[in-house]
Amino acid sequence: MSQTDTYAQIALIGAGPVGIEIAVALRQAGLDYVHLDAGQIGQTIVGFAPGTRFFSSNERIAIAGVPLQTPDQTKCTREQYLNYLRTIVQQFDLQIRTYERVNAIVREPGGFILNTEAIHGPNRCRVRKLILATGGTAGPRKLGITGENQNCVHHRFTDPHLYFRRKLLVVGGKNSAVEAALRCHHAGAQVSISYRRPALDSAHIKYWLYPEISGLISSGQIAAHWGTVPVAIDGSTVTLRDVQTGVQRTIETDFVLLQIGFHADMSLARMAGVELVGEREVPKINEATMETNVPDVFVAGTAVGGMQEQYRLFIENCHIHTGRIIAALTGKAPPSSEPVDYLRPES
Ligand SMILES: Cc1cc2nc3c(=O)[nH]c(=O)nc-3n(C[C@H](O)[C@H](O)[C@H](O)COP(=O)(O)OP(=O)(O)OC[C@H]3O[C@@H](n4cnc5c(N)ncnc54)[C@H](O)[C@@H]3O)c2cc1C
Known part of the structure; x- marks a missing residue:
């Protein structure tokens, strides 16, 4: 088993819809990043039963400005959405290291070391910044x-x-x-x-x-x-x-x-030193930038909600995370939007 070291400015962890949307924006901004997912792209959606339709309408789950059309104009199925995600990865030629789980994050001066487990053995990445888009459905309750x-x-x-x-x-x-x-x-x-x-x-x-x-x-x-x-x-x-x-x-x-819901795995955020608030382990972030209490560590997508009991974060209200993170990374003004109170008690 060999260990390969990668050096990049940014590690983006998670290639669900939100991670892929961020990857497109990082690439368009010309930023140097490495993108890892423990499974295949859209792994959470892979886990839906065959033929499952999204509850959200197509325009709300479309990402990266690419229209999502279905043949009969109904809500997208699991298969159609996975097809759509693959097409986006191809269209933008995104390089995603699939089946490579990040097992540990260690802080070092000026950045982070990621210990990962890829198909063919362990790897290590050294990066300066982290974007955690690891989702909120790591396992069933x-x-x-x-x-x-x-x-x-x-x-x-x-x-x-x-x-x-x-x-x-x-x-x-x-x-x-x-x-x-x-x-x-x-x-x-x-x-x-x-x-x-x-x-x-x-x-x-x-x-x-x-x-x-x-x-x-x-x-x-x-x-x-x-x-x-x-x-x-x-x-x-x-x-x-x-x-x-x-x-x-x-x-x-x-x-x-x-069918009683899922739990999130906030362990990577914890390892990176992010403060997790309350029983739901909501990561502490600056809403304008999505940066956490740890400088250079950002959280995006449904992971922002921690352990959601009543789901309030979906793809449709996570698109804004991409713009905020890219603005923070490039020093531009963040996009404005309605804030979501991630810490509000759930009904
Ligand atoms: C039956 C069902 C129906 C749904 N319908 C809708 C809907 O209609 N609309 C909607 O918006 N949402 C819906 N959802 C929820 C939907 O799945 C999420 O909104 C969406 O997948 C969240 O995207 P995300 O990118 O934030 O996270 P995810 O899609 O969960 O992606 C997170 C990624 O991070 C990876 N990852 C996690 N930990 C690690 C690690 N340690 N190392 C490397 N990679 C890691 C995972 O493998 C995964 O691919 C539904 C969920 C279910 C179960």
């Missing part, structure tokens, strides 16, 4: 209950086909859970839902999902266990506890699909 590690418990929604003619309990009540429940129902699964709140929140469920899920629940085609949380999974049964009364009941299922 877990329930932390007995039986959660069994094969019948799925923490990611990979394909509705898996549940054809099987009993499936979807845990969660936000858009991802509702969409998974609907898709699995249509794929021939016998679906039920457990959600800790007394009902779905119509104000926060996408308008094209809510009427359908409501209709299927009213007609008994999807069973809803409102106000419950799973407390144990034992082979073919799940024990649900009523959050109000504490009363437990057991239901039969073949699979449990947890």
Whole structure:
């Protein structure tokens, strides 16, 4: 195993939509940078189930000024968006070191050393500045209950086909859970839902999902266990506890699909010395520049929100990060915009 040293002015970590948008701008500004991603470009989107459509409209998730068109003018699918990202990387000839995870960041006088693990072994990069665009969905949230590690418990929604003619309990009540429940129902699964709140929140469920899920629940085609949380999974049964009364009941299922959100991995920011505020580990930044409390360390994209419970940062309100960072790096005036209060308590 060989170790290769790279020297660059800037390390950009993360090649999701926001990282790619920043890369285009760095290149256009003629800045010297190295771009790394632990997986393939758009790795977070790779993890969506096949055919998943974005909730956002196409113009809001278009990046780098490149229009995003779909053949039928509907919202973009996972596959169409990955195709779009590949095209942008080709069009701007972006050099991205995919499958190279940054494992450690060490501060040194005048910059940082990055220890990375590439496909063919460890590497090291020495840089003066860092841009962390590492996203907010490093891993699925877990329930932390007995039986959660069994094969019948799925923490990611990979394909509705898996549940054809099987009993499936979807845990969660936000858009991802509702969409998974609907898709699995249509794929021939016998679906039920457990959600800790007394009902779905119509104000926060996408308008094209809510009427359908409501209709299927009213007609008994999807069973809803409102106000419950799973407390144990034992082979073919799940024990649900009523959050109000504490009363437990057991239901039969073949699979449990947890759709209860994701956690962010803020470890790189921590290693770089960035102050992470509160339980949600929101990085401390100067909103005008996206620079953190550590000079020359910038955070961009959904990573800016830390561990988001109720997601408030999406691609559409992260475009502005690119302009702010480029302005800070080149000494130009930052673009103006509505500030987002990243530290506001979530409802
Ligand atoms: C089912 C589903 C539907 C969604 N729909 C929408 C939607 O409609 N609109 C929307 O805006 N958002 C949507 N999202 C969220 C969307 O995925 C994010 O908004 C978007 O991917 C964020 O972009 P980003 O560039 O900030 O981060 P990401 O896309 O998460 O990219 C971060 C990148 O950093 C890399 N990385 C992380 N750690 C390291 C490391 N240590 N070393 C190297 N690389 C690293 C990762 O591999 C990843 O590629 C959805 C998410 C899900 C799960």
